[in-house]
Amino acid sequence: MQIGDELPSITKEITQEKINRYAEASGDYNPIHVDPEFAQKTMFKGTIGHGLMTLAYLSEMMTRYLGEGWISGGNMEVTFLAPTRPDQRYTTRGKVTDKREEVSAQLVECEIWCEDAEGNKVVSGKAVGRVI
16 A cells, blocks of 8 residues: 555446435435435435435445554544435545555555546545554
Protein backbone atom coordinates (compact mmCIF):
# COMPACT_ATOMS: atom_id res chain seq x y z
CA MET A 1 0.00 0.00 0.00
CA GLN A 2 1.53 3.19 -1.22
CA ILE A 3 0.37 6.79 -1.36
CA GLY A 4 -1.32 7.26 -4.73
CA ASP A 5 -2.52 3.65 -5.02
CA GLU A 6 -6.04 3.36 -6.42
CA LEU A 7 -8.60 1.30 -4.55
CA PRO A 8 -10.54 -1.45 -6.33
CA SER A 9 -13.64 0.20 -7.77
CA ILE A 10 -17.10 -1.32 -7.56
CA THR A 11 -19.92 -0.57 -10.00
CA LYS A 12 -23.51 -1.21 -8.99
CA GLU A 13 -26.86 -0.46 -10.54
CA ILE A 14 -29.37 1.02 -8.14
CA THR A 15 -32.87 -0.24 -8.90
CA GLN A 16 -36.21 0.51 -7.29
CA GLU A 17 -36.28 -3.09 -6.08
CA LYS A 18 -32.93 -2.60 -4.29
CA ILE A 19 -34.19 0.65 -2.77
CA ASN A 20 -37.35 -1.11 -1.55
CA ARG A 21 -35.32 -3.98 -0.06
CA TYR A 22 -33.03 -1.49 1.66
CA ALA A 23 -36.13 0.21 3.11
CA GLU A 24 -37.27 -3.15 4.49
CA ALA A 25 -33.87 -3.91 6.00
CA SER A 26 -33.37 -0.47 7.52
CA GLY A 27 -36.96 0.36 8.43
CA ASP A 28 -36.62 3.65 6.51
CA TYR A 29 -39.83 3.88 4.52
CA ASN A 30 -39.59 7.59 3.76
CA PRO A 31 -41.85 8.04 0.71
CA ILE A 32 -39.07 9.85 -1.19
CA HIS A 33 -37.48 6.38 -1.44
CA VAL A 34 -40.44 4.02 -1.88
CA ASP A 35 -43.45 5.93 -3.23
CA PRO A 36 -42.96 6.94 -6.89
CA GLU A 37 -46.21 8.94 -6.99
CA PHE A 38 -45.23 10.97 -3.93
CA ALA A 39 -41.62 11.36 -5.07
CA GLN A 40 -42.68 12.64 -8.50
CA LYS A 41 -44.21 15.69 -6.78
CA THR A 42 -40.98 16.60 -4.97
CA MET A 43 -37.97 18.59 -6.12
CA PHE A 44 -36.32 15.26 -7.05
CA LYS A 45 -39.07 14.37 -9.58
CA GLY A 46 -38.79 10.68 -8.67
CA THR A 47 -37.58 8.30 -6.01
CA ILE A 48 -34.00 8.44 -4.77
CA GLY A 49 -31.77 5.88 -3.11
CA HIS A 50 -31.02 5.90 0.60
CA GLY A 51 -27.78 7.72 1.38
CA LEU A 52 -26.69 4.91 3.68
CA MET A 53 -27.05 2.43 0.82
CA THR A 54 -24.39 4.39 -1.07
CA LEU A 55 -22.23 4.39 2.06
CA ALA A 56 -22.57 0.61 2.18
CA TYR A 57 -21.06 0.43 -1.32
CA LEU A 58 -18.14 2.62 -0.19
CA SER A 59 -17.69 0.42 2.88
CA GLU A 60 -17.67 -2.66 0.64
CA MET A 61 -14.85 -1.09 -1.39
CA MET A 62 -12.87 -0.39 1.79
CA THR A 63 -13.45 -3.95 3.04
CA ARG A 64 -12.12 -5.35 -0.23
CA TYR A 65 -9.03 -3.15 0.14
CA LEU A 66 -8.27 -3.44 3.87
CA GLY A 67 -10.21 -6.54 4.93
CA GLU A 68 -10.11 -7.04 8.70
CA GLY A 69 -8.39 -3.67 9.11
CA TRP A 70 -11.55 -1.96 7.86
CA ILE A 71 -14.03 -4.23 9.61
CA SER A 72 -12.33 -3.87 13.01
CA GLY A 73 -12.20 -0.11 13.19
CA GLY A 74 -12.39 1.75 9.92
CA ASN A 75 -14.27 5.02 9.70
CA MET A 76 -15.32 7.48 7.05
CA GLU A 77 -16.44 11.07 6.83
CA VAL A 78 -18.42 11.96 3.72
CA THR A 79 -20.53 14.65 2.14
CA PHE A 80 -23.57 13.80 0.06
CA LEU A 81 -23.39 15.88 -3.11
CA ALA A 82 -26.31 14.56 -5.17
CA PRO A 83 -29.04 11.92 -4.86
CA THR A 84 -28.77 8.48 -6.40
CA ARG A 85 -31.60 7.39 -8.67
CA PRO A 86 -33.09 4.08 -9.73
CA ASP A 87 -31.98 2.47 -12.98
CA GLN A 88 -28.60 4.20 -12.96
CA ARG A 89 -25.11 2.82 -12.40
CA TYR A 90 -22.76 4.17 -9.75
CA THR A 91 -19.08 3.44 -9.24
CA THR A 92 -17.07 3.70 -6.03
CA ARG A 93 -13.51 4.96 -6.35
CA GLY A 94 -10.70 5.87 -4.03
CA LYS A 95 -6.98 6.43 -3.65
CA VAL A 96 -4.50 6.28 -0.80
CA THR A 97 -3.58 9.78 0.38
CA ASP A 98 -1.60 9.07 3.57
CA LYS A 99 0.01 6.32 5.65
CA ARG A 100 0.98 6.79 9.27
CA GLU A 101 2.02 4.89 12.35
CA GLU A 102 0.01 5.24 15.53
CA VAL A 103 0.73 3.67 18.89
CA SER A 104 -1.26 0.51 18.22
CA ALA A 105 -1.49 0.33 14.43
CA GLN A 106 -0.42 1.46 11.01
CA LEU A 107 -3.22 3.50 9.43
CA VAL A 108 -4.01 4.30 5.84
CA GLU A 109 -6.10 7.30 4.82
CA CYS A 110 -7.96 7.33 1.52
CA GLU A 111 -9.89 9.84 -0.50
CA ILE A 112 -13.14 8.06 -1.43
CA TRP A 113 -16.08 8.90 -3.64
CA CYS A 114 -19.00 7.47 -5.55
CA GLU A 115 -19.80 8.75 -9.02
CA ASP A 116 -22.53 8.36 -11.60
CA ALA A 117 -21.99 7.02 -15.13
CA GLU A 118 -20.93 10.49 -16.34
CA GLY A 119 -18.26 10.80 -13.64
CA ASN A 120 -20.19 13.26 -11.45
CA LYS A 121 -19.52 12.67 -7.76
CA VAL A 122 -22.61 11.92 -5.67
CA VAL A 123 -20.69 11.26 -2.42
CA SER A 124 -17.18 12.39 -1.52
CA GLY A 125 -15.01 12.14 1.58
CA LYS A 126 -12.24 10.27 3.33
CA ALA A 127 -11.80 6.93 5.02
CA VAL A 128 -9.23 5.76 7.55
CA GLY A 129 -8.52 2.12 8.33
CA ARG A 130 -5.89 -0.11 9.88
CA VAL A 131 -3.33 -2.04 7.89
CA ILE A 132 -3.16 -5.60 9.19
